[in-house]
Amino acid sequence: MVLVDRANPTDRLDVERLIAAYHASEGAKPKPERISWAVDQVLRNRFPGVVLIGREKKAVVGVALAVYSPSAELGRVLVVNDFFVDPAARRKGVGRALAQKLLEEAKAMRVDRIDLEVLPTNTVASAFWKALGFRTQGRIIYSRDLL
Numbered sequence: 001m002v003l004v005d006r007a008n009p010t011d012r013l014d015v016e017r018l019i020a021a022y023h024a025s026e027g028a029k030p031k032p033e034r035i036s037w038a039v040d041q042v043l044r045n046r047f048p049g050v051v052l053i054g055r056e057k058k059a060v061v062g063v064a065l066a067v068y069s070p071s072a073e074l075g076r077v078l079v080v081n082d083f084f085v086d087p088a089a090r091r092k093g094v095g096r097a098l099a100q101k102l103l104e105e106a107k108a109m110r111v112d113r114i115d116l117e118v119l120p121t122n123t124v125a126s127a128f129w130k131a132l133g134f135r136t137q138g139r140i141i142y143s144r145d146l147l
């Protein structure tokens with residue numbers, strides 16, 4: 001059984017470990033300093049958002065990090081930047097429990113909409129988010145790195 005709650009500072013290393021595993025699973029080289037910085041921003045409420053963890057017994061097996069973004073067009077938007085379940089703990093409802101808690105937290109923050117990106121090759125993530133009622137809305141993401 002999984003228990004999902006907001007992460008606290010003592011969960012930090014587990015949160016960072018799972019986020020690094022997530023980035024590696026997407027083919028990116030994890031940047032520990034950047035991960036630490038992003039987790040710190042949200043955990044210390046320097047930037048509004050939420051860090052959730054899923055625990056099975058004492059082990060942290062899932063993580064979600066989302067940040068709040070005010071949009072003149074869409075209202076209060078919560079953007080999910082990191083979402084990962086340990087491969088050994090998949091297909092047991094951990095992801096669903098994390099997403100449900102995220103929805104609860106979003107409602108408490110009076111969020112109008114939750115946004116996230118999925119790589120075109122990530123069919124599992126697409127199936128997962130669709131199963132949870134998320135839909136694509138025909139948008140294309142453009143990006144330009146500045147560093």
Ligand SMILES: CC(C)(COP(=O)(O)OP(=O)(O)OC[C@H]1O[C@@H](n2cnc3c(N)ncnc32)[C@H](O)[C@@H]1OP(=O)(O)O)[C@@H](O)C(=O)NCCC(=O)NCCS
Nearest residue numbers: 083084085090091092093094095096117124125127128131
């Ligand atoms: C996507 C991910 C978070 C799902 O976590 P999970 O704990 O395995 O998901 P759940 O067990 O809660 O599954 C919920 C539903 O999603 C769908 N789903 C999950 N994994 C699936 C798979 N491999 N194939 C098809 N559907 C799947 C199913 O509808 C499932 O319900 P069911 O088990 O009753 O059929 C996990 O696979 C993961 O961490 N992937 C790598 C990171 C990633 O892609 N993150 C999302 C990027 S935004």
